Amino acid sequence: MFRLKEEKKWRHTLSGLVGLVCATSLLLGITAPAWALGTVAGTVIANTATATYTMGADPTPQTVTAMDSFEVLEVINTVVVWQDAADVTVNTPQTERPLTFLLTNTGNGPEAFTFTYNDAMGADDFDPIAQLIWLESNGQPGLQTTGSPADSVLGAATPDLPADGSLLVYLLSNIPSGLGDGQTGRVSLTAAANTIGAAGAAAGTELPGAGLNGGTAIVGNSNGDSEAVGTYVVAAVNVQLTKSIAAIEDLSGGSEPYPGARVTYRLTVQIGGSGAAEALTITDTIPTDMTYLPGSIVLDGTSQSDAVDVPADQTDFNVTSANTVTVELENTVAPATHTIEFTTTIN
């Protein structure tokens, strides 16, 4: 006898929150500390010593210099840090939700990176299904998959990152359906140095010919790769509606459902889980053998009018839908409970 309108809308309520999370991550990206090993590979360090002295009676200083130099060796190092300020909220199901990571080349030479991910991790409640990787490239906060310019889908590898250079990386996953509120799913992203032999090598491994200008590169403490884990959390709202008879008043002062008796119905709306039920509308059509008692709608203990007069009140009868009580609860943040009562007369 009643139905929930625009059910689908609740499932897409969190886009505003997502935007906020992404903006926060960008700020984090900018303020991320630099881990890089200082001096850029290939830099020539020259040391010059100068001696001055005088001879005999001549006060003119004599000067002689000597110099020696060496080159800074290339170190391959990287770090990946998950950037989202908190677990990324998702609906169930949802497609291509991004986790944001910051890749930093903490080596001292230019390096490109490739990625792998693991979306079947333990210590969580569900497995997201990782889809693809985007790279921040258009200079606008957050991921833009459309527009001009949009960000870029990862090719075979990232462009060369200079020493100390960073890149925001978006790993997009699909979220399965049927998950419960608060359930978490973890995905790890691993960046590996593109230099052959670097990824997974022991710290200190020498890679002859792999360094800048054909020199030797040394694998740093990150072993040529770095992994970070991001977490999704399901923020599902659920709405429960129960209908009951609050009271029956018959014409003789009793409570029997004879013709002419007034029956007051109570609808209890419980919004549970997390997030918000958006554009939540409750409707209840009056049965054919009953007649609505005008002006009888009560929402959370307050009498309402039968006209459509939002925002004065959020209810109407026989306006939005014929012979139907309509209650516009609009955007309701969980948890919340609303009680609707109205009265009918038995014909």
Added chain:
Amino acid sequence: MQLKRAFIPGIVIILVALSAVWAHAQGQVQLTSVAEVEVERFNQEGKKEVQRIKATKVLPGNEVIFTTLYENTGKEVAENAVITNPVPEHMIYAQNSARGMGTRITFSVDGGKTYDSPSKLFIFDASGRKFPARPQDYTHIRWSFGEPLPPGAKGEVSFRAILQ
């Protein structure tokens, strides 16, 4: 290798000296600078020992030993001899590492304008507050010889610094 390296600047100095004061060309001090790193190696007895090898390629974070060899190859006494060495760019002076027999070692924190001993060196922040200088503030090292260098006198001064 060290001799060759020293020889070329030596020739330059000779030519400069020739065009200036010929007499003094015979009383010159020769300098050789060498950068080395320490490595652990096994010696012939199979024991691990620290050896110094010429620095060619150095990893950030590693320490380099800079040694300046001097010799008065002329026939006259060199007086008021001073060796000055800026701390190379991208390097930080390693505390208490400067050595030099018969010299007074002082440091500069102002790009070589003034020199003093470590306890008398200070730096100032943007608001003018005064702080004791730290080794990473040192810009130059100076070895001042207490005695004149007679013909044939030779020796070395050195310091260590860490590659950033």
